[in-house]
Amino acid sequence: MSFVLIAEQILNGLQFGIMLFLMSAGLTLIFGVMGLINLAHGSLYMIGAFLAATVASATGSFILALAAALSGAALAGAIVEMTIIRKLYNRDHLDQVLATFALILIFSEGTRWVFGSFPLYLDVPSYLQGAVKLPGGIQYPLYRITLIVFGLIIGAGLSLLITKTRLGIQIRAGENDREMVSALGVNISKLYTFVFALGAALAGLAGALVGAIQSVEVGMGEPVLILAFVVIVIGGIGSIKGALIGSTLVGLTDTLGGIFLPKFFSLFMDLATATNVGSSIASMSIYILMSIVLVWRPTGLFGQKV
């Protein structure tokens, strides 16, 4: 257990957390502004990854692939919002859950129909391959460092958009009182479409970025979606800041738990049992974290009182 290993694992956890943040930021924004629980957010993540893999293999350009993922997912989000999601804003949560569950089925099977069941691969571009040397003698993959930096830039951009621009003011006002906002002359349905497409674009981007380190396959979105739910339950629904803190916590807990819990148990068990028990408990660690936060603060760390 060296310092280098610990530092690498912390960076891995951060990278995972930042990618979760891109997912959960959109999800929490959509819930905060429109009051909609969107299970199909994971499908948009998948669409981004598939578009990126297709464009990358056709053109060979990673930048074009990312642009395709971003714009394609945003477009898909806007279309879905205008045709189906729009009808759900005034419905109860059960209807929202079912309709977006139906969308998952349609998107997943549709993708399987077009691309087949075999996973696609998206390569890390040559200029981002290899490792960088960090202070303290840590060798860390350049691509993962790029993900962390890129994610932080997007997070900063998002928070600037929400706090400093006119559009951000309208979005925040929409969270508080939608009738008042539309009475003041803001086209609320356009605003909703924009927020949904923004969330979709972030999800699609995350899918494309992660697609280069994992395989691109049908059903890749839902495990991430459920983790993003855990994130926003921890952070508090509707809070971007909560999503950032929550995703970092979840990313670190998941990564570090998987490495350190088996080692921890091996202090007082034989190795085989310790690996078994440790990895079983590690697989539950983020949910235990969520339970603790909930018992302590039922509306999450930064959630408003219901």
Add this chain to the structure above:
Amino acid sequence: MIKERHLNIFVLGLLIFVPIFAYWNDQPFTITLMTRAVIFAIAAVGLNLALGTGGFISFGHAAFFGLGGYVMGILAWHSQNYVTLVEWPILIEGTKSMPIIWIITIAASALLAAIIGMISLKTTGVYFIMITLAFAQMMYYFSTSWSAYGGEDGLSIYVRNNFPGLNTLDPIQFFSICCVILLIVLFFMGRLIKSPFGLALNASRQSRQRIEAVGFDFHKLQLTAFILSGAITGLSGALFADLNRFVSPSMFSWQLSGEFIVFIIIGGVGRLFGPVIGALIFVWLEHLIGGVSDYWHIFLGFILLAIVLFGKGGIIGLLCQEDAQHE
């Protein structure tokens, strides 16, 4: 327009006569299909108590379904491999006896429901949906990483468990066991929703303030309903594992939790026979469209979307004029 009671009797008739007809015509596959539908119906009847009557949407009932499956799998695995389950402080052996497995399953699922309920019922609405989903996912990952009982590969049970006096490997006899359990659960549920507890639970969905004003403990009502609901769904999981003679982490999958809700919506929320009708139609469609196209989930998606956007009250709401106890 027909009366809901008549529709229910018709469904009961289907449950009894389709398998008998299939038995006479020597179509064991149809009987197995019906058994599958009946087991799903039990799971969804359990969920309907929480979702329909209680009004809290659990998106994690696969946690109980899977737990039921694993209770059965673990007990039977120990029995078939002659490995003792617990050696200390008391000696416990595995078992292949269905009634004993059911009792342990019900107790284990009720315990899990109590733990999940105590944490997640602190919240409401969307938080509750996400948290129940997360807990089911936790069970899923726990089962995949627990290599002592098969991990991702699951557990195979070579011979179906025993029920005194019956040959459970015979499809029609196993169907009869499941069907009788469904009828008992339906009878129990019919009595329960008309009992003071059921009426109070129904009222608690409509107005928390009023139910508290007349002196009920809101949380206790919800938690009791959640525990009962989880126990019933858990029992169906043990039956499902017995039907397939196989348990795997996929019994914990979130798709299954979603499908349980779909059964209720197809049939009708808050109706006693809603989940039964929904499960029958679902299994029938799965067989029918699944036989034509590999991508039957696309069709399911569009059907579901149409039901949510345009239909209200599911099949029962469409056919019967009476309002559900719901609304």
